[in-house]
Amino acid sequence: MLSEVPIKLTDIVLKYDDFTALDGVSFEVEAGQTMALLGHNGAGKSSIIKVILGLIAPSSGSVKIMGKSAQSSHLQHKVNLGYLPEDVSFYDKLTGREVLNYFAALKRVRPTRVADLIDEFGLGYAQDRQLKTYSKGMKQRLGVAQAILSEPGILLLDEPTVGLDPQASQFLYGKINQLKNSGCAVVVSTHELPLVESHMDSALIMSKGRRLAQGTSSELSAGSSLKAKIDFGELTSLVERDHYLRRFFIDGRLQVESGQKQHMIKYLVSQCQIFDFTIDEPKLEDIYHDLMVHPLLDQPAQ
Numbered sequence: 001m002l003s004e005v006p007i008k009l010t011d012i013v014l015k016y017d018d019f020t021a022l023d024g025v026s027f028e029v030e031a032g033q034t035m036a037l038l039g040h041n042g043a044g045k046s047s048i049i050k051v052i053l054g055l056i057a058p059s060s061g062s063v064k065i066m067g068k069s070a071q072s073s074h075l076q077h078k079v080n081l082g083y084l085p086e087d088v089s090f091y092d093k094l095t096g097r098e099v100l101n102y103f104a105a106l107k108r109v110r111p112t113r114v115a116d117l118i119d120e121f122g123l124g125y126a127q128d129r130q131l132k133t134y135s136k137g138m139k140q141r142l143g144v145a146q147a148i149l150s151e152p153g154i155l156l157l158d159e160p161t162v163g164l165d166p167q168a169s170q171f172l173y174g175k176i177n178q179l180k181n182s183g184c185a186v187v188v189s190t191h192e193l194p195l196v197e198s199h200m201d202s203a204l205i206m207s208k209g210r211r212l213a214q215g216t217s218s219e220l221s222a223g224s225s226l227k228a229k230i231d232f233g234e235l236t237s238l239v240e241r242d243h244y245l246r247r248f249f250i251d252g253r254l255q256v257e258s259g260q261k262q263h264m265i266k267y268l269v270s271q272c273q274i275f276d277f278t279i280d281e282p283k284l285e286d287i288y289h290d291l292m293v294h295p296l297l298d299q300p301a302q
C-alpha cells in the first residue's frame with residue numbers, strides 16, 4: 001500500500017467573517033520534503049499553518065494530514081507533529097529546562113533528549129534561569145527546540161528565524177535537513193529568501209491569499225520572465241562573428257530566459273565549441289520581487 005501524503009490541501013478557501021484570507025490554495029508536501037511559504041505580510045502564510053494544524057477550519061476545501069481530516073478530533077494524538085507558532089511565548093516563571101521537560105512529558109519524549117537539545121541550541125548556561133531573563137533569540141531557540149523535541153513526522157515552523165542570529169539560523173536549517181532525511185515533511189513560513197534558496201526543496205509564493213507561483217528554485221526560475229546570464233572568456237569576439245548570439249548579447253553578457261537556457265547551451269557546445277562557461281541564474285529573491293510586481297494571479301491553482 002502506498003503511504004499517505006503527510007500534508008495535502010485541496011482548494012482551501014478561508015474566510016474571517018467577510019474577509020477572504022485564503023482563496024483556492026492547494027498543495028502537497030511529501031515525506032522527506034521541505035516547503036517554504038513565502039509572501040508579503042498578510043498574504044496568508046500563518047493561516048495556512050493554522051489550517052494544517054486544524055486550529056481553524058477552512059470555509060471550503062479539504063485538508064488531509066496523513067490521509068485524515070485535519071479537523072479529526074484525535075489527529076493530534078495520532079500524528080507526531082511539531083509546531084512553532086509565530087509569536088512563541090511560554091510561562092516566563094519557568095526555566096528553559098522546565099519548559100522543555102514539560103513538553104517532553106506531554107509528548108512522551110525521553111528526558112535525555114531535552115538535555116541534548118539544550119546543549120545543541122547553546123542554552124546550557126541559561127537552562128536553570130527563568131524565561132523572563134531570556135533574550136528574544138534565546139526564547140526563539142527554546143521554541144524551535146520545543147518544536148523538534150519529538151523528532152516529528154510533520155514539522156510546521158512559523159517564521160522560525162525571527163530573532164535568531166545567523167549561526168543559530170544555519171543550525172536550525174541543519175536540523176530541518178536532518179529531520180527531512182529521516183522522512184519528516186516540513187513547512188516553514190519565512191521572509192528569509194536566501195535561506196530558503198539554499199536549504200528548502202520548494203517554495204509556495206503567496207499574495208493576498210492566493211498562490212502566485214510554486215516549485216523548486218529551478219522551476220520558479222524557469223517560470224519567471226527573468227533572464228539567466230551566460231558568460232565565457234571569448235564572448236565579445238564570438239558575438240561579433242555570430243548573428244544568432246548577437247540577439248542575446250545584452251550589457252556585455254548573453255542573456256536568455258530560463259526556458260531557453262538549455263537550447264543556448266546546446267548551441268554554444270555544438271555550434272561554437274564553447275565548453276567552459278558560467279551560468280548566473282536569477283536568485284529566488286529576484287524572482288520573488290518580480291512576481292510581486294508582475295503577479296500571475298490568473299494562474300490556475302494546482
Ligand SMILES: Nc1ncnc2c1ncn2[C@@H]1O[C@H](COP(=O)(O)OP(=O)(O)OP(=O)(O)O)[C@@H](O)[C@H]1O
Nearest residue numbers: 016019021039040041042043044045046047048086
Ligand atoms: N483572526 C483573524 N480575524 C480576522 N482576520 C484575520 C485573522 N487572522 C488573520 N487575519 C487576516 O488574514 C490575512 C492573512 O493573515 P496571516 O496571519 O495568515 O498572514 P501572514 O502571511 O502570516 O502575514 P505575516 O507575514 O505578517 O505574518 C491578513 O489580512 C490578516 O489581517
